[in-house]
Amino acid sequence: MSIAFGKPLAVRETPIPGLVVLDLPVHGDARGWFKENWQREKMISAGVDLPDFGPVQNNISFNDAVGTTRGIHAEPWDKYVSVATGRIFGAWVDLREGETFGAVFTTELDPSTAIFVPRGVGNSYQTLEADTAYTYLVNDHWSPDATYTFLNLADETAAIEWPIPLSEVEISAKDRAHPRLSDVVPMPPQKLLVTGANGQLGRALRAEFGEHPWIEYAARDDLDLTSPDLDVARRWRDYGTIINAAAYTQVDAAESPEGRSQAWAANVSAVAALARVASANGITLVHISSDYVFDGSAADPYEESSAFSPLGVYGQTKAAGDAIASTVPRHYILRTSWVIGQGSNFVRTMASLAQKGVDPKVVDDQIGRLTFTDDIASSIRHFLRTGAPFGTYNVTSSGDALSWYDVAREVFRLTGHDPDRVGAVSTERYFHDAQGPVAPRPRNSVLDLKRSQAAGVETLPSLDALALYLRA
Structure with a gap:
């Protein structure tokens, strides 16, 4: 030889x-x-x-x-x-x-x-x-x-x-x-699992990825992420990607004893279980993060590497979930803010109030950018398709920072109503007479987009995206 x-x-x-x-x-x-x-x-x-x-x-x-x-x-x-x-x-x-x-x-x-x-x-x-x-x-x-x-x-x-x-x-x-x-029957692609399939983001992901034999959309009743049997709930080696769209998002309720437990179960324990499955089986884990991992005290937009500093229980659970997800060798963490999708949300509420003749007072001392679930879904597809380097990416609409008051005025204007019907109020005043627990809010929720833009993700300015959303 x-x-x-x-x-x-x-x-x-x-x-x-x-x-x-x-x-x-x-x-x-x-x-x-x-x-x-x-x-x-x-x-x-x-x-x-x-x-x-x-x-x-x-x-x-x-x-x-x-x-x-x-x-x-x-x-x-x-x-x-x-x-x-x-x-x-x-x-x-x-x-x-x-x-x-x-x-x-x-x-x-x-x-x-x-x-x-x-x-x-x-x-x-x-x-x-x-x-x-x-x-x-x-x-x-x-x-x-x-x-x-x-x-x-x-x-x-x-x-x-x-x-x-x-x-x-x-x-x-x-x-x-x-x-x-x-x-020959061709070998199908590795399976893609979407958790939280019935939520706002889950519905956007279904619209983005479509219905295929190798894509599985799982709601809470289909797959219990906190089950001790999760490791054997699927033949996980057949899966290439898990998109975790399941989360506890009731910011104020998370401050209650029951809500605190539920938030930690969904945003931390479930993420830990998915991370264990993904790491053991070479699966890419896509996880959705939040601006609430920061306290909002920074003068500049938050970068992906900015230190965690959550104010309330919800933010604490999201920060803990991010830290766990980042241990998976193949992971994408998409950090978002002010998420708007199909279903009940701030924009739909303002449009309804405008139609009913109600003149709301809206906080004007919290600033950020809207993030539309369609943009999150298309960004996920982009990262997976292009094989972008694993890690954390900020994904929101682009353009100038706005307050919730600015957004509400624009919703009134775009739906044919007088934006001056919207009144401004401070966060403290808005929640002064609230019944039940109130979570602290970050005042600055603006996320720096340079890393995601360098990876090829382009999103519209918030107000342009808002106009398209209200016309849909």
């Missing part, structure tokens, strides 16, 4: 997205040779999109004879393939849904090469030397309940040029019976 010694580590792309070939440095002398077969730190920083795929199992297939041929199997997990001894001719076929379905790549592998095979790409090989040991790392454990996809080795469309004709080699009866490409 001839091995190429002394090659530098390199990663090469192929025509199949995500399928990459690695040249491995092999060091040899009179005693034999040595290589780092998988070296996480070096390989994921080698300059090509080789993911940190988190292998959980190492398998070896030993083949006695030349010409041993294994069928084209696509599994719902990633695998990293290499050769310990011998040499193979490998063939890979993209069996995932999408434009590259049916794309083929072939190459030879010896101990100085390896290949990363993403989920849903069919993998097969033929041995070119006797006593070939074929090894592979996978990032899931085999399960009979998993979804598998297969392709016939002799498929005419793939037209793989096997070095040794298939008529001359031993092939299992099962591999001979696999379907042709025209009859």
Whole structure:
């Protein structure tokens, strides 16, 4: 066997997205040779999109004879393939849904090469030397309940040029019976789970992502995030993304004993459970944050890295949830303010009061920007689609900061009513005669948008977005 010694580590792309070939440095002398077969730190920083795929199992297939041929199997997990001894001719076929379905790549592998095979790409090989040991790392454990996809080795469309004709080699009866490409059911994408599907953001996410077999919208009755059985409530390795749109948002009620307990359960305990599931299964967790993690005393807009300083229980639970979500290796935290969506909200209330002839008094000493749920949903899709760096991003409408008083006046004007009917009042005066607990509010809720804008997220100024919202 001839091995190429002394090659530098390199990663090469192929025509199949995500399928990459690695040249491995092999060091040899009179005693034999040595290589780092998988070296996480070096390989994921080698300059090509080789993911940190988190292998959980190492398998070896030993083949006695030349010409041993294994069928084209696509599994719902990633695998990293290499050769310990011998040499193979490998063939890979993209069996995932999408434009590259049916794309083929072939190459030879010896101990100085390896290949990363993403989920849903069919993998097969033929041995070119006797006593070939074929090894592979996978990032899931085999399960009979998993979804598998297969392709016939002799498929005419793939037209793989096997070095040794298939008529001359031993092939299992099962591999001979696999379907042709025209009859293959493509491997679906990894599942996406949306929690809190019946809330304002949940409804916007349903409109943004649509109805597909691989997208699951779960309300509270469908999935209890605080259940001790959450870890086994789903086959979590089938999921690629969890969007956590579930939250306790009753700011004032959170100051009561019952509300405090409910807020911590939904905004902290549930997030901790989701974080545990996401971390254990390589899932991307998308979590929604709030301006209430800050006390509003800053003179300038809050950046993503600004220190937490929550005033009330709701803000404290959101800050704790953010800290937990940030421990997930693959996470996006979207920090928002003054959220407006479908259903009951400040804008709808002001429009209703205007129509009924009621002249409200609205606080004028809290400033911020509106955030529309459609913008949150489209921003989430953008981050997931573009693979933006993981971390925290502020996502609100753009433009000048406004007070709630300014917003109320604009709602009156846009609905054809006199904005001067809206009166201004301080926060202290507004809540002076309130019945029940009142949560402290941040006076400055303006969030800096430079990081999200640099990532390609563009939102309309608050007043422009408000006009569109009221016309919808």
